[in-house]
Amino acid sequence: MPTTASSMMLKDFTPPFDATVVTLLREWGAEIIGKANCDEFGMGSLNTHSVHGPVVNPFQAHSSSVPWVERERRSAGGSSGGSAAAVVAGMCSAALSTDTGGSTRLPASYCGIVGFKPSYGLISRWGVISFADSLDCVGIMTKDVSGTRHVFEALNVYDPKDPTSASANAREMAHRASAGTWTGLKGLRIGIPQEYFPSELSDEVLTPVRAAIEKLASEGAKIIPVSLPSTQYALSAYYVISSAEANSNMSRYDGVQYGKPIYMSSFRRCSSFGSGLHVPLPPASDLTNTASIYSRTRSAGFGPEVQKRILLGTYALTADAFDNYFLQAQRIRQLVRDDFNRVFHVRDFLSYSPKTPTAERSEPWAVPDDEVSHPLRTGVDVLIHPSAIRTAPLLGAPETDGLGAYVQDVLTVPASLAGLPALSVPLRPRDQEWPVGISVVGQWGCDEMVLRVGQVIE
């Protein structure tokens, strides 16, 4: 099957091998039925930046008796909107997605399904087209949490082909630490981060999320307000870091290594991209010059959003801007991580090296109990917050133009910057037409704990 990343650049590209995740799914007995639409190279929040055109959210068609003439054309969310639409429309029992800054959780929230971004490094990225390597994760979408757990169990394995694949020891330490002492909701400590309830949060999201939190409290969970003060800078830091890394990843699409050079095909700018950035093409007479082949190929092959990110990333990495943008963004990323580490009682096992020497441990992963948890043993088990600031926007709505699209990710990017597991579970408020997502976020490697809490909520 072709893999296009929804880009004109890869219109005719059929990969010569399967990604590790696809191989694992096949070995497990899954049938691959197709590849889904997405924002070009994963860059977007509404699945509108695609050479295949936008994805229309099928939620209404599959959940209500609204006559088709009255149905609204709302966004399925992005970037993995096609995967979410396929699940909600019942085309498949599960879909894979990617999540660099929220591309699994946002579409899941808009479409009323479960979307899971596991801890960074647990699922192999080998064979997955890169957007921003330090953030990219493979995501899982299903109708319920047990379906997600099922797929996660098949994919949660170390892959020597992926240099960022988490070691068996880190997995085992985190797994042990996240076993938890609570059963059901009794004894579970849930943190509610105040910064995740910004003024932009719509009432149609706030009311059902508040009701869900009250229900958890009434069933025995301890609700603890917490503060993650660096959250306010996370969105800006995310767009600087992801664009800088994308700038590097996109350089392989030059018409020679990847992508068809413009003189070899009927390469046309796709009309569905509409008007955006238009870099003037060099004259066709000059195609003997390598730079001119690159330039024409890339100008015609990339859509406007990808071109914008390349320019943004290039700028952030230039000598003049590096300190003010890229370095500052990396500092903020560390502050965001520190915020999370302060509130969770389990340690961050991705960056932690145990104090007890290996020789003194029964197994390499068997770290003494007092090293597993935060020394003070206060802290929360998981955090809960809305997945998105609103329900699915109408396709073409003016408030989702330009920076408006970026704001959709404000609640999802912090967990991405810190590499944490995050699960969006649908709430279906009875008096509302469109679904709302609630997110459960845990410490690195506490994926099982996050899934368990998600299962209680749904």
Ligand code: GLN
């Ligand atoms: N919407 C974000 C972006 O455009 C996140 C995308 C993603 O997670 N792939 O970068």
